[in-house]
Amino acid sequence: MRNKYVGKSYPRVDAYEKVTGTATYVTDMFFPGMLYAAVLRSPYPHAKIKKLDVSKARELEGVRAVVTAEDSPYRQGIYLVDRPIFATDRVRYVGEPVAAVAADSWEIAQKALELIEVEYEPLPAVFDPREAMKGEVLIHPDLANYERMPIYNIEPEKNVFHHHKTRKGDIEKGFEEADYIIEGEYYLPQIYHAPLEPHGAIAYYGFDGNLTVWSSAQSPFTLRNLIAHAFKIPRHKVRVIAPYVGGGFGGKAGINMEGIVVALALKVPGKHIKLIYTREEDIMATVVRQGMYAKVKAGVKKDGTIVAWQEEMIFDGGAYAEYGTNVVRAAGYTTPGPYYVPNLKVDSYGVYTNHFVGGAFRGFGHGELHWAVERHMDKIAQELGMDPLELRMKNLLKPGLTNAMGQKIHEHTGDVEACLKKAAELIEYGKKPEQPKDPKKRRGKGIAALVKAPAMPTNAASSVVIKFHEDATVTLQVSIQEIGQGFNTAITQMAADALHIPAEKIKVVFPIDTDANPYEWQTVASRALWTVGNALYRAAEDALNQIKNIASQVLGVAPYNLEVEDDRVYIKYDPETYIPLTDIVMGYTYPDGHAIGGPVIGRGSFVPERLTNLDPETGQGNVAAEWTFGAEAAEVEVDMETGEVKVLKLVGVFDAGRVVNPMVATGQIIGGMVQGMGPALFEQIKYDEKGNPITISFTDYKLPTIADIPEEMIADFVETYEATSAFGVRGIAEHPMISVPPAIAAAIYDAIGVNLNEMPFTPEKILRALKEKENK
Amino acid sequence: MMIKMTINGDVVEVDVKPNETLLDVLRNKLYITGPKEGCGNGECGACTVIYNGKPINSCLVLAPEADGAEILTVEGLTKNGKLHPIQEAFIEENAFQCGFCTPGFIMSTKALLDRKKNPTREDIVEALAGNLCRCTGYQTIIRAVEKAAEKLGVKE
Ligand code: FES
Numbered sequence: 001m002r003n004k005y006v007g008k009s010y011p012r013v014d015a016y017e018k019v020t021g022t023a024t025y026v027t028d029m030f031f032p033g034m035l036y037a038a039v040l041r042s043p044y045p046h047a048k049i050k051k052l053d054v055s056k057a058r059e060l061e062g063v064r065a066v067v068t069a070e071d072s073p074y075r076q077g078i079y080l081v082d083r084p085i086f087a088t089d090r091v092r093y094v095g096e097p098v099a100a101v102a103a104d105s106w107e108i109a110q111k112a113l114e115l116i117e118v119e120y121e122p123l124p125a126v127f128d129p130r131e132a133m134k135g136e137v138l139i140h141p142d143l144a145n146y147e148r149m150p151i152y153n154i155e156p157e158k159n160v161f162h163h164h165k166t167r168k169g170d171i172e173k174g175f176e177e178a179d180y181i182i183e184g185e186y187y188l189p190q191i192y193h194a195p196l197e198p199h200g201a202i203a204y205y206g207f208d209g210n211l212t213v214w215s216s217a218q219s220p221f222t223l224r225n226l227i228a229h230a231f232k233i234p235r236h237k238v239r240v241i242a243p244y245v246g247g248g249f250g251g252k253a254g255i256n257m258e259g260i261v262v263a264l265a266l267k268v269p270g271k272h273i274k275l276i277y278t279r280e281e282d283i284m285a286t287v288v289r290q291g292m293y294a295k296v297k298a299g300v301k302k303d304g305t306i307v308a309w310q311e312e313m314i315f316d317g318g319a320y321a322e323y324g325t326n327v328v329r330a331a332g333y334t335t336p337g338p339y340y341v342p343n344l345k346v347d348s349y350g351v352y353t354n355h356f357v358g359g360a361f362r363g364f365g366h367g368e369l370h371w372a373v374e375r376h377m378d379k380i381a382q383e384l385g386m387d388p389l390e391l392r393m394k395n396l397l398k399p400g401l402t403n404a405m406g407q408k409i410h411e412h413t414g415d416v417e418a419c420l421k422k423a424a425e426l427i428e429y430g431k432k433p434e435q436p437k438d439p440k441k442r443r444g445k446g447i448a449a450l451v452k453a454p455a456m457p458t459n460a461a462s463s464v465v466i467k468f469h470e471d472a473t474v475t476l477q478v479s480i481q482e483i484g485q486g487f488n489t490a491i492t493q494m495a496a497d498a499l500h501i502p503a504e505k506i507k508v509v510f511p512i513d514t515d516a517n518p519y520e521w522q523t524v525a526s527r528a529l530w531t532v533g534n535a536l537y538r539a540a541e542d543a544l545n546q547i548k549n550i551a552s553q554v555l556g557v558a559p560y561n562l563e564v565e566d567d568r569v570y571i572k573y574d575p576e577t578y579i580p581l582t583d584i585v586m587g588y589t590y591p592d593g594h595a596i597g598g599p600v601i602g603r604g605s606f607v608p609e610r611l612t613n614l615d616p617e618t619g620q621g622n623v624a625a626e627w628t629f630g631a632e633a634a635e636v637e638v639d640m641e642t643g644e645v646k647v648l649k650l651v652g653v654f655d656a657g658r659v660v661n662p663m664v665a666t667g668q669i670i671g672g673m674v675q676g677m678g679p680a681l682f683e684q685i686k687y688d689e690k691g692n693p694i695t696i697s698f699t700d701y702k703l704p705t706i707a708d709i710p711e712e713m714i715a716d717f718v719e720t721y722e723a724t725s726a727f728g729v730r731g732i733a734e735h736p737m738i739s740v741p742p743a744i745a746a747a748i749y750d751a752i753g754v755n756l757n758e759m760p761f762t763p764e765k766i767l768r769a770l771k772e773k774e775n776k
Numbered sequence: 777m778m779i780k781m782t783i784n785g786d787v788v789e790v791d792v793k794p795n796e797t798l799l800d801v802l803r804n805k806l807y808i809t810g811p812k813e814g815c816g817n818g819e820c821g822a823c824t825v826i827y828n829g830k831p832i833n834s835c836l837v838l839a840p841e842a843d844g845a846e847i848l849t850v851e852g853l854t855k856n857g858k859l860h861p862i863q864e865a866f867i868e869e870n871a872f873q874c875g876f877c878t879p880g881f882i883m884s885t886k887a888l889l890d891r892k893k894n895p896t897r898e899d900i901v902e903a904l905a906g907n908l909c910r911c912t913g914y915q916t917i918i919r920a921v922e923k924a925a926e927k928l929g930v931k932e
């Protein structure tokens with residue numbers, strides 16, 4: 001492989017379209033005669049549907065289809081098939097779809113919704129997952145009968161859709177060996193992804209029985225699979241086309257609202273049906289990050305060595321679990337994050353409540369688990385009177401040790417120590433911050449580490465097709481979605497190095513079309529460059545071998561004596577003798593007209609090697625393919641009069657393996673850190689005591705704006721070559737969001753000596769904590 | 777009712793409903809899809825266009841009010857197939873990721889730089905405080921605005 005493009009800040013290949021406003025998102029697509037859809041939603045968090053009458057809506061002029069669960073009695077879900085496309089006998093959250101209309105205009109569709117008659121009988125609802133586990137209210141009485149992947153462990157009488165267990169070493173012995181037992185409780189609420197582009201989809205059902213869906217989707221193939229499965233249509237008759245995605249962050253993974261437009265399309269063949277969610281619908285009725293309550297009990301030696309870690313995480317999974325099952329599992333098997341603890345007992349529960357549906361969110365359980373782990377590390381440090389960084393350094397997961405699932409850490413797994421050291425340097429850890437003159441304002445610094453592997457099925461596959469054209473340019477077919485992370489740019493650089501041709505001669509085929517593109521599991525888990533890189537390497541080898549085989553016949557030398565370089569294939573020991581690639585890549589034609597070979601098409605597939613499922617009782621196994629370590633640090637200023645926290649500086653350092661594109665990677669880190677700062681300081685989905693959501697607009701659900709960002713943000717890398725990647729790479733896209741909240745919490749403690757154990761750190765909480773401290 | 781607007785230099789006549797927004801008309805009737813709808817509520821800035829010289833959220837303007845207005849959208853920035861210096865700066869500084877907020881940011885930047893040649897960081901923050909971006913963390917956007925100001929300054 002050459003080493004010419006990887007490692008350089010190659011300009012983004014999607015740049016021109018994006019800065020000119022010509023990049024096409026689903027919402028920008030229009031078709032002749034297109035119909036517009038609207039959805040009737042539940043006003044109750046939990047209720048029986050006693051009567052549902054759509055006859056008047058059907059009669060309204062301009063209405064082309066009305067669907068309910070009666071027409072479309074299907075459920076969907078990636079790991080647990082529990083989410084109906086339309087509520088059947090009961091609704092389980094405010095905003096749940098009950099019926100949908102397709103009409104000639106959006107206005108008519110809205111009018112039709114008003115004509116639908118529904119009678120509800122409210123049921124007792126439950127909003128706290130700890131309450132829900134008592135099982136007094138059952139949200140899914142039928143849970144035991146739902147289709148699910150067997151690795152998920154349900155407890156139907158407790159509203160539990162997954163219970164993960166880690167049992168490693170001997171927890172009792174661990175506590176006996178400990179000099180101190182330190183306990184703590186931590187909480188974080190549900191938060192919202194807030195992609196700037198709300199979810200949207202267009203569906204078209206042809207008279208030939210072929211279904212096409214255009215969707216703002218992170219996972220075109222998985223979406224195809226789930227649609228086909230839910231609606232019982234053969235895979236080859238379902239086509240998903242996925243243009244640019246205006247932000248995903250996990251919320252557009254798997255299947256979401258697409259089933260609604262599909263159900264409508266099946267009723268009106270020959271018509272395109274468009275449904276773009278309003279912001280309010282996007283907040284209520286897509287997915288959110290699950291809330292979490294954690295209880296930790298750690299056994300610690302006098303010198304700071306942690307010998308036992310017992311933890312219970314209870315996730316507020318919302319009304320449906322489907323994707324969220326695996327969030328609960330990933331949080332379970334990764335705890336206690338980047339630290340080595342010989343004796344472990346971890347229970348992670350995913351619990352149904354009547355809140356919004358919880359699902360995949362950037363970090364996938366790791367923002368949650370590290371919130372508890374890193375806060376608790378600080379607590380241990382405080383109780384031992386030890387420096388928090390020193391305590392961390394002492395307990396790091398280093399080569400030779402095993403992680404929670406029993407996997408051995410190798411040198412090539414990554415270097416968390418180097419990340420922490422670098423982050424400490426960049427925040428000038430140990431150097432007291434300069435305090436403002438105003439004695440009411442105090443500054444402090446904090447640091448936290450993290451680790452995350454892709455959370456995916458053991459067989460999550462990728463494939464790549466490389467097609468050469470007459471002029472020896474190339475189109476690259478891959479089915480990872482460009483959601484802003486810069487994938488199309490990075491893979492272009494990697495393909496150029498693998499094929500030994502200039503990057504300018506390569507175009508990534510876009511948008512993704514499942515009829516034409518090769519299979520890809522999903523654009524999730526920060527796995528794309530790693531997994532597709534491996535498939536790409538094989539595809540490039542395949543294409544190069546074809547080129548060399550043809551040239552070997554023409555030049556009369558063995559293929560291994562040939563090399564491809566830019567525009568030619570030449571003899572290694574006689575570089576002056578070569579054939580232009582243009583004479584080879586469509587097959588070679590001799591002067592007399594007879595031809596050999598044929599168009600060069602490289603093909604490569606990859607499936608993670610040697611992964612196994614976890615033992616259901618102990619959580620031991622080999623389910624993680626590669627791990628990315630990182631460390632983050634913050635400096636804050638707290639106003640003790642107003643309780644306001646201002647983040648002055650954020651630092652993120654990640655062991656990315658080889659960095660493919662420093663500019664793009666830095667963008668991921670800075671963006672991720674700010675996305676981590678939001679829920680630390682103010683983001684939170686709120687409901688009133690009856691379970692009605694109150695944060696369903698950008699006014700009520702505050703996002704970080706340009707006015708909130710720290711003046712200084714630094715991204716940096718450690719580059720430990722990843723041995724399981726042909727390119728030495730590993731993921732970093734989700735990671736920057738993960739440990740920003742605990743780093744900020746640590747900085748607040750450093751500044752004013754109070755511990756915030758519940759996110760977000762609102763001024764009220766800061767003031768309350770200060771008051772409690774005073775009263776002590 | 778029929779209204780007449782000048783959009784990106786072209787005079788456009790279009791039939792609008794009283795309750796339609798300017799954004800709806802641009803996007804759904806004229807297929808000018810550079811301005812995006814992120815909220816429809818004046819809360820995100822994705823729909824920003826320059827309206828009689830000022831940046832506005834086009835989702836908050838009722839279409840009939842726009843009769844006679846002069847409007848510049850992101851589509852109006854490129855000249856003869858060439859990028860505007862602000863667009864170049866956004867590329868060079870990597871000031872976008874998913875790109876959905878980008879047309880709005882670019883138009884807010886244009887309005888700022890039309891009014892202030894050498895904006896300070898505070899000026900930039902103030903001018904862009906109504907534009908939300910969930911991807912970039914804003915740092916590169918600030919740099920892009922500074923760079924665009926430099927580029928425009930050098931040209932004049
Ligand atoms: S769409 Fe106009 S401000 Fe959000």
Ligand code: FES
Nearest residue numbers: 873874909910911
């Ligand atoms: S680039 Fe995605 S919202 Fe700004």
